[in-house]
Amino acid sequence: MDFQFTDDQRLWNETVHRFMDREVGREYTREHDQSREFPEGAYRKIAKQGWLGLLVPERYGGVDADPVMYAIFCEAIAKFSLDFAACVMTSMFTATNISSSGTDEQREQYLPGFLAGERKFSIAISEPGAGSDAAGVSTRARLDSDTDEWVLDGNKVFCSGAHLPGATIAVLARTGDERHRGLSLILVPNDTPGVDVRKMNTIVRRSLGTTEIFFSDVRVPRTNIIGEPGQGWQIAGQHLEYERLSLAASYVGNARTALDDTIEYTKGRTQFGRPLSSFQVLKHRMAENECHVEAARLLVYNAATKMARGERAMKEVSMAKVFAADTAFQTSFNGMQALGGYAQLPEYDMERYFREAKHAMVGGGANEIQRSIIAKEMGL
Numbered sequence: 001m002d003f004q005f006t007d008d009q010r011l012w013n014e015t016v017h018r019f020m021d022r023e024v025g026r027e028y029t030r031e032h033d034q035s036r037e038f039p040e041g042a043y044r045k046i047a048k049q050g051w052l053g054l055l056v057p058e059r060y061g062g063v064d065a066d067p068v069m070y071a072i073f074c075e076a077i078a079k080f081s082l083d084f085a086a087c088v089m090t091s092m093f094t095a096t097n098i099s100s101s102g103t104d105e106q107r108e109q110y111l112p113g114f115l116a117g118e119r120k121f122s123i124a125i126s127e128p129g130a131g132s133d134a135a136g137v138s139t140r141a142r143l144d145s146d147t148d149e150w151v152l153d154g155n156k157v158f159c160s161g162a163h164l165p166g167a168t169i170a171v172l173a174r175t176g177d178e179r180h181r182g183l184s185l186i187l188v189p190n191d192t193p194g195v196d197v198r199k200m201n202t203i204v205r206r207s208l209g210t211t212e213i214f215f216s217d218v219r220v221p222r223t224n225i226i227g228e229p230g231q232g233w234q235i236a237g238q239h240l241e242y243e244r245l246s247l248a249a250s251y252v253g254n255a256r257t258a259l260d261d262t263i264e265y266t267k268g269r270t271q272f273g274r275p276l277s278s279f280q281v282l283k284h285r286m287a288e289n290e291c292h293v294e295a296a297r298l299l300v301y302n303a304a305t306k307m308a309r310g311e312r313a314m315k316e317v318s319m320a321k322v323f324a325a326d327t328a329f330q331t332s333f334n335g336m337q338a339l340g341g342y343a344q345l346p347e348y349d350m351e352r353y354f355r356e357a358k359h360a361m362v363g364g365g366a367n368e369i370q371r372s373i374i375a376k377e378m379g380l
């Protein structure tokens with residue numbers, strides 16, 4: 001058993017961190033959180049590096065990275081902001097659905113533009129009545145055989161990035177009555193007539209942007225379905241391990257920064273003639289957070305290594321996700337306390353880490369759902 005990165009992995013880790021420090025930076029992510037604008041400039045730079053293709057096979061123009069390399073990437077791009085990482089990661093999953101389950105025509109239509117940074121995707125699963133119970137979606141898609149089109153009606157919520165210019169929404173819609181096998185994944189460009197996308201005023205994902213979508217008699221060609229009718233649940237679930245792994249890795253990356261910022265601040269701030277970092281209560285909190293951040297990282301790379309061996313890692317990925325989410329929250333929560341009143345100011349970044357870490361406990365499958373998955377895998 002070796003807990004160290006290989007030379008290639010270490011080099012990759014340094015490369016992405018250096019890129020984030022030089023080409024993105026914490027001020028940039030803070031400004032975009034404040035302005036609620038998509039970080040288009042940095043996104044294009046990432047596209048230029050070829051990194052949007054990490055999960056796309058080489059034959060379709062991607063890099064075909066393994067799960068460990070992908071986790072390293074996600075940990076590093078989240079160092080200043082989970083929101084920024086989500087801006088990059090969200091489109092990558094739908095691109096994976098298209099590369100693995102789409103037709104050659106769909107790959108030709110969507111992948112080159114995505115890899116160039118010009119075309120983005122949003123995934124629309126959640127609905128007012130279907131959150132954790134994602135298979136309970138009621139948005140309907142019926143086939144109009146006269147026009148050979150899918151006709152969609154319904155309402156989605158919390159769909160990140162669906163409003164972005166040129167975004168295509170992968171909509172999980174009901175095409176049959178069976179709970180899981182009655183669901184299909186259909187590509188809907190956001191400028192299709194009948195699509196009404198409204199931004200939601202969330203306290204997180206401010207630069208990516210999260211939306212509510214209303215579909216009213218929306219028509220798209222029959223060929224816009226990914227895979228066959230009834231395969232939507234299976235296809236959307238194909239990347240679930242990757243998605244949760246990437247989220248867990250990003251939580252670790254951001255928790256590390258929250259802790260480093262706390263250490264730096266408490267060393268520099270003097271009260272009662274001593275640096276805050278010399279008070280035992282603060283030292284112990286930071287020491288405990290250090291244990292948790294390191295443990296979360298080991299859970300992430302344990303899950304990634306198992307996936308890279310081609311083994312099923314459902315339990316390990318959920319363990320990494322729930323532990324890393326709690327760690328990011330606890331670390332930024334302690335950071336908020338350690339920075340005192342200054343934690344309330346955006347320029348200290350801690351309030352942003354704190355907000356985003358709270359969302360980590362819900363997004364991508366809430367903590368309770370992750371614990372249920374772990375329990376099920378334990379035979380409970």
Ligand SMILES: Cc1cc2nc3c(=O)[nH]c(=O)nc-3n(C[C@H](O)[C@H](O)[C@H](O)COP(=O)(O)OP(=O)(O)OC[C@H]3O[C@@H](n4cnc5c(N)ncnc54)[C@H](O)[C@@H]3O)c2cc1C
Binds near residue numbers: 157363366372
């Ligand atoms: C900023 C943001 C961005 C998002 N982006 C997207 C996106 O891009 N696409 C998308 O489709 N969705 C997205 N979501 C939706 C997200 O996936 C859901 O919020 C999440 O799945 C939880 O669903 P819910 O909010 O309806 O909560 P609910 O399902 O109503 O859950 C509320 C609480 O009850 C608990 N609970 C529910 N069921 C159980 C159970 N069986 N056992 C124990 N506890 C349970 C939950 O864990 C949670 O604590 C986003 C959400 C937010 C806030």
